[in-house]
Amino acid sequence: MSNIESPSSSNTSPAHKGQYGNGYYDPDIAHPNAQYDEDLRVQCPSTTSERKFIRKIDLRVIPALSVMYLLAFLDRTNIANARIYGLQKDLGLDAAGTQFNTALPIFFIPYIIFEIPSNILLKKLKPNVWLSACMFLFGLVTICQGLVKNYSGLLATRFFLGLAETGMFPGSFYLIGMWYKRSEAQRRYSFFFSSTSLAGAFGGLLAAAIGKMNGMRGYLGWRWIFILEGTLTCVVAIFFFFVLPCFPEDAKWLDEEERAYVRARLRKDQGRSAAERKITTRDVGNVFKDFKIFLGGFMYFGLIVPAYGYEPLGQCDCHILLADTLVVMRSLLQQSFRPVSRSTHNTLYLN
Numbered sequence: 355m356s357n358i359e360s361p362s363s364s365n366t367s368p369a370h371k372g373q374y375g376n377g378y379y380d381p382d383i384a385h386p387n388a389q390y391d392e393d394l395r396v397q398c399p400s401t402t403s404e405r406k407f408i409r410k411i412d413l414r415v416i417p418a419l420s421v422m423y424l425l426a427f428l429d430r431t432n433i434a435n436a437r438i439y440g441l442q443k444d445l446g447l448d449a450a451g452t453q454f455n456t457a458l459p460i461f462f463i464p465y466i467i468f469e470i471p472s473n474i475l476l477k478k479l480k481p482n483v484w485l486s487a488c489m490f491l492f493g494l495v496t497i498c499q500g501l502v503k504n505y506s507g508l509l510a511t512r513f514f515l516g517l518a519e520t521g522m523f524p525g526s527f528y529l530i531g532m533w534y535k536r537s538e539a540q541r542r543y544s545f546f547f548s549s550t551s552l553a554g555a556f557g558g559l560l561a562a563a564i565g566k567m568n569g570m571r572g573y574l575g576w577r578w579i580f581i582l583e584g585t586l587t588c589v590v591a592i593f594f595f596f597v598l599p600c601f602p603e604d605a606k607w608l609d610e611e612e613r614a615y616v617r618a619r620l621r622k623d624q625g626r627s628a629a630e631r632k633i634t635t636r637d638v639g640n641v642f643k644d645f646k647i648f649l650g651g652f653m654y655f656g657l658i659v660p661a662y663g664y665e666p667l668g669q670c671d672c673h674i675l676l677a678d679t680l681v682v683m684r685s686l687l688q689q690s691f692r693p694v695s696r697s698t699h700n701t702l703y704l705n
Contacts, residue, residue, distance in 0.1 A: 397618075399611045407612065408538065414607060415533055415599045416545050419526045422489055422594060424549035425587045426522045428557050429496045429515065430461065432583055435561030436576035444574055445505055457508050461516035472521035473528055481529050482598035485521060486591050492518035493587030500573075500580030532601055533616065535623040 398404050433441070437454060447453040476484045495518055499511040530542050561579050568575035599605060602616040641647065 397615065399609075399615055401611075407615070408534075411533055411616075412542070415530065416542055418594060418598050419529065420546050420549040421590070422485065422598070423522055423526060423546065424553045425489070425583075425590060426492060426519050427550045427553040428560075429492055429583060429587055430519060431553065431557060432496075432561060432579055433458070433499075433512075435558060435565075436579050439561070439565045439568065439575035439579065441576040444576065445502070445508060447505060453505055457505075457512050460509055460512045461519075463516060464513060465516035465520045468517060468520040469524045473524050476521060476525045476528060480600050480604065481525065482595055482600055485525050485529075485598055486595040488518055488521040488525075489594060490588050490591035492522075493584045493591055494518075496580050496584030496587060498584075500577040500584065529599065529601075532620070533599070535619060537623075 398407065402410075441447075442451070442454055472484075472488075492515055495511055495515045499508070499515065502508050502511055526546060527543070530539055530546065534542055560583070564579045564582055565575035567573075567578045570578065573581070602608070602613055602620075605613060605616075608616070
């Protein structure tokens with residue numbers, strides 16, 4: 355049945371009223387073999403179980419988003435490996451490393467500023483369209499980064515790389531929150547974040563292999579690192595246009611009953627959608643009064659310090675860590691609107 359309501363609901367359709375006479379809809383009559391989520395009191399499709407249904411969503415949503423963010427993180431941090439293979443000397447950067455260290459945080463200026471506009475476009479467009487387009491663009495910029503001739507070109511490509519990658523982190527969080535209950539989403543966020551560890555683990559090995567191409571077709575090894583890794587990202591982005599999940603309402607790999615079930619369980623867990631409830635000034639004030647938001651940001655700062663400590667990023671580590679912490683704190687602020695809205699991120703800005 356596509357009309358999923360609890361037995362106590364008065365919003366039964368005319369068809370159900372006619373079928374049962376007194377206007378009371380008993381889902382047991384409609385689907386005697388169906389399973390139910392006792393906590394939410396919504397009907398699970400009769401063709402599957404709750405566990406199998408969530409596993410089906412997991413296999414479609416989490417791996418694709420994780421691979422996408424892995425490649426984004428790889429393209430973001432491969433500049434450290436490029437430096438080892440001659441970037442600094444070839445571009446004539448100062449020996450003290452000031453110019454190189456200046457190029458690193460340039461990435462985070464558009465990355466932070468354009469997060470909210472990016473999620474606005476994500477909601478206006480389909481996630482597979484917007485995220486795959488962003489992925490293709492930052493892959494293209496990475497290729498261009500391997501073709502720069504001077505310091506100015508490096509600064510420009512780092513800036514546009516941050517602009518193209520700005521939608522990856524908040525967009526993925528938004529999409530995960532549109533598929534899972536709050537109690538389910540936390541574990542999925544953990545799997546999603548684990549992709550950055552894989553990027554750090556294999557990024558150096560991949561760069562070492564590509565670096566052996568030094569001198570091939572007149573390009574130094576550091577240029578091939580950018581060119582090949584950017585090309586890989588572009589190819590995967592084209593494939594992901596057909597693979598990345600849409601919102602539950604538009605998922606063609608679910609039937610109508612399954613889509614209705616996803617909507618019903620999220621509505622029960624998170625309340626009305628952003629289109630149905632306006633965020634008030636009081637809601638915003640309550641967010642900034644919640645110390646857990648800021649505590650979570652600083653906790654992430656402490657966790658990411660060891661991770662970036664393994665990357666040879668030079669003297670600018672602190673700037674990058676602070677920028678990443680600002681990104682996470684902003685995401686936590688946006689996440690706090692979730693109990694009053696279906697939108698995981700940027701609900702305030704979408705109403």
